[in-house]
Amino acid sequence: MAALSGRAAAALLRRGPPPGLAPGPRRHHYKKKWATTAPRIPVTRLALHHFDTTYSLQLRDLWPSVRASLLCEQKYGALLNNFSPVDHVTQELELLNATDFISQAHKEAQQLQQGTSPPLRASISSNIKCYTFPRGDITRFRPARPDVLGLLDYYLMDAASLLPVLALNVQPDDSVLDLCAAPGGKTLALLQTGVCGHLAANDISISRTKRLYQVLQSYVPKEIREAVSVTSCDGRDWEQLKGSTFHKVLVDVPCTTDRHSVMEEENNIFHKKRTKERQMLPMLQLQLLMAGILATKPGGEVVYSTCSLSPLQNEHVIERAVEIAETQFSISVHVEDLSHFRILFQDTFCFFSDCQLGELVLPNLTANFGPMYFCKLRRIE
Numbered sequence: 001m002a003a004l005s006g007r008a009a010a011a012l013l014r015r016g017p018p019p020g021l022a023p024g025p026r027r028h029h030y031k032k033k034w035a036t037t038a039p040r041i042p043v044t045r046l047a048l049h050h051f052d053t054t055y056s057l058q059l060r061d062l063w064p065s066v067r068a069s070l071l072c073e074q075k076y077g078a079l080l081n082n083f084s085p086v087d088h089v090t091q092e093l094e095l096l097n098a099t100d101f102i103s104q105a106h107k108e109a110q111q112l113q114q115g116t117s118p119p120l121r122a123s124i125s126s127n128i129k130c131y132t133f134p135r136g137d138i139t140r141f142r143p144a145r146p147d148v149l150g151l152l153d154y155y156l157m158d159a160a161s162l163l164p165v166l167a168l169n170v171q172p173d174d175s176v177l178d179l180c181a182a183p184g185g186k187t188l189a190l191l192q193t194g195v196c197g198h199l200a201a202n203d204i205s206i207s208r209t210k211r212l213y214q215v216l217q218s219y220v221p222k223e224i225r226e227a228v229s230v231t232s233c234d235g236r237d238w239e240q241l242k243g244s245t246f247h248k249v250l251v252d253v254p255c256t257t258d259r260h261s262v263m264e265e266e267n268n269i270f271h272k273k274r275t276k277e278r279q280m281l282p283m284l285q286l287q288l289l290m291a292g293i294l295a296t297k298p299g300g301e302v303v304y305s306t307c308s309l310s311p312l313q314n315e316h317v318i319e320r321a322v323e324i325a326e327t328q329f330s331i332s333v334h335v336e337d338l339s340h341f342r343i344l345f346q347d348t349f350c351f352f353s354d355c356q357l358g359e360l361v362l363p364n365l366t367a368n369f370g371p372m373y374f375c376k377l378r379r380i381e
């Protein structure tokens, strides 16, 4: 509608509006004061509504149970600190009926292997130890305790977060880059393998990088932590800064952190003022994954991970990255099969069976870990 000239508007005010445009009787006319009186919808509810619309289509009849699990207390795993004496801790945890789900998977792989294919055992690192309580057991771990040298005995984390690290399958003397590393759970797990040749841990956020330093300080002896190169660069620029020098690269990107989004108001990406940032996430994730691929030596491997169920942030990012690597950089990238993880870790986690490229751990009331998506890419020589 054309704007009214000043004089016409003044005349309208004096005379009142033309018939048909008049407001109702004065007693029904009030001005809404949105800022003070409209009830504020919690951001967690907005997130849940968004997930109800999108994930019910993706997960179909699985969604109600995944939804309920996201809204319940999550389960933790205790990543043992191999830099601290662990024997009394393992005894204590085993008395509580917790088991190391990784060594458990080793044992099962050995049994399975008597009749099946070889990649099962070779694909998991044996030095990482993480204790979890059995399915349906919701016992909580006590807080970590310091040893005589002041190093903490374990690190509590979502046990599914270890799967991307296990998928990276670090080998002796590999140079490893953790591109989005803070606050440092996966960096610590990489160090627990005890075989990283060189480890670079980067995160764009200076405040979160400080938390990474604190984790290193609390768990890792001085001579080892000082050998980790910690940087605070924009991961998207990594290749220009450091070139293609790594055997293994972990790209654990920022995402909608689905569990956090439905449970915590603070720092929630579904907040109205963060809409643009949320919409741009798949682009940022793609750029970070591309930087990860470019940082990898020919023949090297990249693991991409998120803690979201969103196909737009998971499989679509992988598809686009493989395509862009080929068309814009003439780099062939192969998506590695990780389906044996589903067999190895079926006692501990619930996996979604319909992923095409990677693997997705679904939260479940009896095993409330995840969500955790991970996919492994190999840069062809």
Ligand SMILES: C[S@@+](CC[C@H](N)C(=O)[O-])C[C@H]1O[C@@H](n2cnc3c(N)ncnc32)[C@H](O)[C@@H]1O
Binding pocket: 161, 179, 180, 181, 182, 183, 184, 185, 186, 187, 202, 203, 204, 205, 208, 233, 234, 235, 236, 252, 253, 254, 255
């Ligand atoms: C999912 S968190 C990483 C969690 C971490 N890997 C761990 O296991 O503790 C994603 C991280 O990406 C970082 N990030 C966001 N944008 C980035 C960028 N452009 N370059 C590097 N890091 C970035 C965030 O600061 C955040 O710490």
